Structures are given as structure tokens and as C-alpha cells.
Amino acid sequence: MIPRQFLITTTILFALTLGMSVYVWQLRRHEIATPRPPNRVEHVAPPTSGPMEQVTVYVAYDDPGELRAQSISIPIASGRQQRAEGLLQALVGIYTAKGSTHPLTAGAEIRQVFLVDPGMAVIDLNSAFVDGQVSGVLAEELTIASLVQTLATNVPALTRVKILVDGKERETLAGHVDLSGFYDVQQIAELVKQLSPQ
Amino acid sequence: MRWNKKNGGGWVSRCGLAGAVLLFGAIGLIRAQTTPATSTTTPSSANPAPSTQPPPAQPQPPSIATPKPLVMIDPAHGGSESGAVLNPLILEKDVTLALARRLRLDLGTRGFTAELVRDSDVNLSTDDRAAKANAAHPVLYVCLHATSETGGLRVYTAMLGEGKDGHGPFADWETAQFPSLAASRAAQQEITTAIQKSGISARALPAPLRPLNNVISPAVAIELGPSKADVSQLVSADYLQTVSAALANGITQVLSASGTTSGMSR
Numbered sequence: 001m002i003p004r005q006f007l008i009t010t011t012i013l014f015a016l017t018l019g020m021s022v023y024v025w026q027l028r029r030h031e032i033a034t035p036r037p038p039n040r041v042e043h044v045a046p047p048t049s050g051p052m053e054q055v056t057v058y059v060a061y062d063d064p065g066e067l068r069a070q071s072i073s074i075p076i077a078s079g080r081q082q083r084a085e086g087l088l089q090a091l092v093g094i095y096t097a098k099g100s101t102h103p104l105t106a107g108a109e110i111r112q113v114f115l116v117d118p119g120m121a122v123i124d125l126n127s128a129f130v131d132g133q134v135s136g137v138l139a140e141e142l143t144i145a146s147l148v149q150t151l152a153t154n155v156p157a158l159t160r161v162k163i164l165v166d167g168k169e170r171e172t173l174a175g176h177v178d179l180s181g182f183y184d185v186q187q188i189a190e191l192v193k194q195l196s197p198q
Numbered sequence: 199m200r201w202n203k204k205n206g207g208g209w210v211s212r213c214g215l216a217g218a219v220l221l222f223g224a225i226g227l228i229r230a231q232t233t234p235a236t237s238t239t240t241p242s243s244a245n246p247a248p249s250t251q252p253p254p255a256q257p258q259p260p261s262i263a264t265p266k267p268l269v270m271i272d273p274a275h276g277g278s279e280s281g282a283v284l285n286p287l288i289l290e291k292d293v294t295l296a297l298a299r300r301l302r303l304d305l306g307t308r309g310f311t312a313e314l315v316r317d318s319d320v321n322l323s324t325d326d327r328a329a330k331a332n333a334a335h336p337v338l339y340v341c342l343h344a345t346s347e348t349g350g351l352r353v354y355t356a357m358l359g360e361g362k363d364g365h366g367p368f369a370d371w372e373t374a375q376f377p378s379l380a381a382s383r384a385a386q387q388e389i390t391t392a393i394q395k396s397g398i399s400a401r402a403l404p405a406p407l408r409p410l411n412n413v414i415s416p417a418v419a420i421e422l423g424p425s426k427a428d429v430s431q432l433v434s435a436d437y438l439q440t441v442s443a444a445l446a447n448g449i450t451q452v453l454s455a456s457g458t459t460s461g462m463s464r
Binding site for chain 2: 134184
């Protein structure tokens with residue numbers, strides 16, 4: 001014969017299990033029915049106060065088709081990678097500003113910069129960057145040379161750079177300049193000499 | 199199975215006989231083919247022909263028609279890939295095709311054969327373009343682009359580092375241009391100078407631009423921009439004709455400087 005206490009305990013436990021199952025099922029239904037906001041990558045704006053450092057960036061000028069070295073101040077970053085990102089975001093800020101010499105659309109951003117040893121960097125642009133890029137061999141070449149040379153000047157021992165768009169490989173920047181391979185920092189340095197004001 | 203000397207020996211001797219007949223037959227055939235050539239020369243040298251007979255014809259060297267040097271012109275973009283939208287009515291693919299057709303005519307009048315990689319509004323990948331150019335073995339490959347940015351013309355060569363040679367007899371697709379890079383740069387300088395002489399500003403630069411890296415022959419890319427801040431100049435017949443003539447002059451100088459074929463492929 002089954003003891004009475006055992007029967008009562010079993011019944012209570014069974015009722016609890018059933019109740020919890022119903023509750024979980026209700027929660028799941030509610031989760032499915034509620035629309036979720038899309039995944040968004042929010043970029044943290046660099047701090048506008050605090051210690052700053054002077055860096056050299058290479059700024060494109062569409063009209064004469066030149067690249068000019070320019071000194072700017074950026075906030076000192078905690079890590080090497082954060083510094084590289086801050087550097088390129090400051091450069092893109094110059095291009096998205098009103099009256100830019102090499103205009104990019106307002107939404108153009110550097111999503112991330114990865115520094116991969118030995119000597120490789122990956123620059124991830126957002127799609128607004130390439131959508132707002134003027135299509136043309138020289139215009140696109142100026143953008144690439146500006147990004148790569150700025151990074152290579154400020155990140156020691158960099159030898160090659162890969163450019164992605166929204167984390168994916170892309171054939172060209174805006175129909176002309178090749179993005180399928182790696183950019184050799186030395187070759188870009190040679191190109192920059194030819195693009196510099198004579 | 200044992201070797202039957204009697205039967206085997208007979209079979210061998212029959213084969214030997216047949217082989218000998220074939221051999222002599224072949225020798226006879228070769229002699230018969232060569233005899234007329236020798237018979238026309240031998241009598242004339244050994245026994246002079248009578249004065250009544252016409253003098254024997256002098257053997258002529260076989261005529262070898264020298265092929266005209268081929269220039270491959272590649273109007274960039276095409277089909278659904280329109281290239282830059284220069285203004286709402288002018289697409290890069292149309293400007294490049296119009297210039298390519300003019301350049302083909304101008305090169306034709308200067309004694310060159312010019313072929314277009316595309317002569318209609320079709321999609322072609324950069325790999326297809328390079329493959330077509332490589333199959334034709336042109337003396338020069340000229341890729342045409344257009345831009346709304348002012349500054350006249352820009353002449354580009356492939357942006358390749360030093361020491362990126364092929365692997366033995368096979369060219370690396372990514373750096374197939376490397377063996378011709380010096381010739382391409384020489385062509386770039388000649389063309390740039392010729393354009394500047396025609397009064398249009400021009401600039402020579404390297405560029406990471408496909409399919410320049412993948413073309414085996416000397417290769418340049420030309421980017422045509424308006425000389426003033428007016429994009430409609432890119433569809434002006436006068437401007438296109440001036441540019442086309444300047445390019446044709448430059449290409450002519452390139453080919454004459456290199457002895458047409460000496461330093462270049464084909």
C-alpha cells in the first residue's frame with residue numbers, strides 16, 4: 001500500500017510541474033508575439049574631453065587630386081586597436097564635415113579596425129561609406145590611399161591592410177578600385193608620393 | 199603457348215617485307231614531291247635553256263603577310279553595370295563605348311588593327327575582359343573609364359610590387375601583368391606626353407584597378423574627365439574626337455618607339 005504522505009507530495013509536485021510548464025509556454029508565446037528591435041551596432045563616440053595626442057592624417061583633395069598630410073588632435077585611447085579606430089574615425093569625420101575636400105555622406109563610418117599580428121590591419125567600413133563614395137578611379141584611389149597611409153603612419157610595423165564593407169569582402173570600393181586583395185603598405189607609400197603636392 | 203618457329207618466322211618475314219615496301223613507298227613519295235622544285239633549277243644551271251624558250255621563273259621567297267599590330271580597346275563597364283552615373287542622363291558605360299569606337303577608327307587610319315572587348319551594351323566581368331585580351335595577344339591593351347571629376351585625362355598602369363614574377367611557365371593570374379610592367383609604364387609616359395601635347399591636361403599614376411593586373415600584354419587604363427566643370431563635355435563629339443586623336447597619336451608613338459613588336463608581345 002502506498003503511504004498517504006507520498007501520494008500528497010507526488011500530487012503537489014505534479015501540479016507544480018504542470019503549472020510551470022503552462023507559465024513557460026505563455027512566456028514563449030508572448031516573446032514570439034512581441035516584435036524585437038533589430039540588432040544595431042552602436043558606436044561609442046570618442047570622449048571629447050581628456051588628454052589628447054597629435055597625429056598625422058592624410059587628407060584627400062578631389063580638386064587637384066592630391067593627398068596632403070595634416071596634423072590633428074585625437075583623444076588618447078587605452079589600446080592600440082582603439083587608437084587605430086579613433087584615428088580613422090577622426091579622418092572620416094573630416095570627410096563627412098560640411099565643405100569637405102573629399103566629401104562622404106553623413107552616415108559614413110569606420111565600423112571597426114582589427115590589428116592582426118604580424119603587421120596586418122583590417123578596416124571594416126559601413127555600407128553608407130561606400131554608397132556615398134564618388135565613383136571614379138582617382139576618387140576611389142584617394143580614399144584608399146588616405147585610409148591606408150594614415151593608419152600606416154600611426155601604427156608601427158604595419159605591412160598590409162585589408163578593407164571590408166559591413167564585415168564582408170567586396171570586389172570594388174565604388175565600381176573601380178579593387179578591394180579583393182590586400183594593400184601593401186609600401187606600394188601605397190609610393191603612390192602617396194605621386195599623389196602629394198609637387 | 200610456345201613460339202612456333204615456322205609460323206612465327208613467316209609472319210615476321212611478311213611484316214618485314216610490308217614495312218620495307220611502306221618505307222620505300224614513303225621515300226618515293228617524298229622524292230616525287232621535291233623533284234619539281236629541283237627540276238626547275240637543275241636544268242637551268244647544268245644545261246642552259248635554249249634562247250627560244252622563256253627564261254625560267256626566278257624562285258620567289260614565300261610571301262608572308264605581316265599582320266597589323268593589334269591594339270585591344272576595353273570600354274569599361276556595360277550592361278547592368280553602368281559604372282559611374284556622371285549625371286542623370288550620362289552613364290560611364292556609354293561614354294567609354296563612344297570613345298572606344300572613335301579610337302578604333304583613329305587607330306585604323308594609322309595602320310593598326312583595333313578590336314573592342316565589347317562593342318555593345320553587355321555585361322563582362324573583369325576576368326572575362328582579361329581573358330579576352332590575353333587570348334588575342336595584343337601589342338597594347340587600353341582600358342577606358344570616365345569620371346565627372348575635372349582634370350582631363352589620367353593614365354594608369356597596374357599597381358604591382360617588385361619581385362612578383364610568375365611561377366615558371368605559368369603566369370600568376372593576380373600578377374600576370376608583372377613581366378610587361380616596364381613596357382606598360384613606358385607606354386603610359388608616351389601616351390601622357392601625347393595627350394599633354396594636344397592641349398589636354400594628363401597625369402600618370404599607378405592604380406589598383408582590375409583587370410590591369412591580369413593582362414599579360416602591356417596594359418594601360420585611361421580615365422577621361424572633363425577639362426572644365428561641365429560633365430556634358432564627355433558626350434561632346436568635338437571633345438571625344440580631340441581625346442581620341444591624342445590617344446591614337448600616343449599609341450602610335452608607343453608602338454613606333456618599341457619597333458611595334460620588338461619590346462611588346464605578339
